[in-house]
Amino acid sequence: MSKSTIALLALVGLLVSLPAGAQSLISRYVAGDDYKVADTPAPRAKRDHGKVRVTEFFLYSCPHCYHFEPELNAWRKQHPDVAFSRVPVLFGPGSQPYARLYYTEVALGVVDRLHDQIFDAIHQNGRPLTSEGQMRRFMVAHGVDGRRFDKVYNSQAVEDDVQGIIARMRRYPVTAVPSISVAGRYWTSGQVAGSNPRMLKVADYLIDRVRAAGADDGG
Structure with a gap:
């Protein structure tokens, strides 16, 4: 029997003897190829109560x-045990109103109800929602008080949220959407991983990796 065969059999034996959790982390996913490691990890997020933070970077106008x-x-x-959040990216001046719209939804408590409907309006119904007036009419048609929308959309809190996007995009050099960050230290995208379905598989791997390490940072 050749030395290479013996080495291969030894490796197989080692894999079989490993606990199931450890085996799950032996993966074809490779840092630099399938996902990236953030240069500056995010601060630990106490609000997540031990859950792994997963953040999607998106843009409403992105098909x-x-x-x-x-x-x-x-x-x-x-994945009900994952702390999920979104960040609307700033790709050019036309993306900033969409970012304001998203954080307005969050502040008004309607994001779960209207997020998908905004996507449908833009991509299915031919309503681009590119101006504040168009956004206001949409929100009012879906049960949001117009004066509350005006106040929140133009608030300092929403402005601060939009400005905060810049720092987060520096931490993860997001060049394409959708992208996903995991635990404030890893990120991947359909472009990096090879496809959007594979991106989610990579995210699963990274979540398992963070849990195996016994620590969670913010996103």
Whole structure:
């Protein structure tokens, strides 16, 4: 029997003898190829109560984000033990109103109800929602008080949220959406991972990796 065969059999034996949790972390996913490691990890997020923070970077006008949303929603239902959040990216001046719209939804407590409907309006119904007036009319048509929308959309709190995007995009050099960060230290995208479904598999691997390490940072 050759030395290479003996070495291969020894490796197989080692894998079989490893605990199931450790085996799950032996993966074809490779740092630098399938995911990236953040240069500056995010501060630990106490608000997550021990859950791993997963953050999606998205843009309302992005068709890839729109088509990814059903996959992401299904994935989220399978991961109730994950702390999930979103960050609307700033790709050019036209993206800033969409970012304001998203954080307005969050502040008004309607993001779970209207997030998917905004995607549908833009990509399915031909309503781009590119101006504050168009956004206001949409929100009012969906039960939001117009004066509350005006106040929140133009508030300093929403402005601070939008400005905070810049720092987060520096931490993860996001060049394409949708992208996902895990625990404030890893990130991947459909472009990096090879496809959006594979991106979610990479995210699963990274979540397991963080849990195996016994620590969780913010996103």
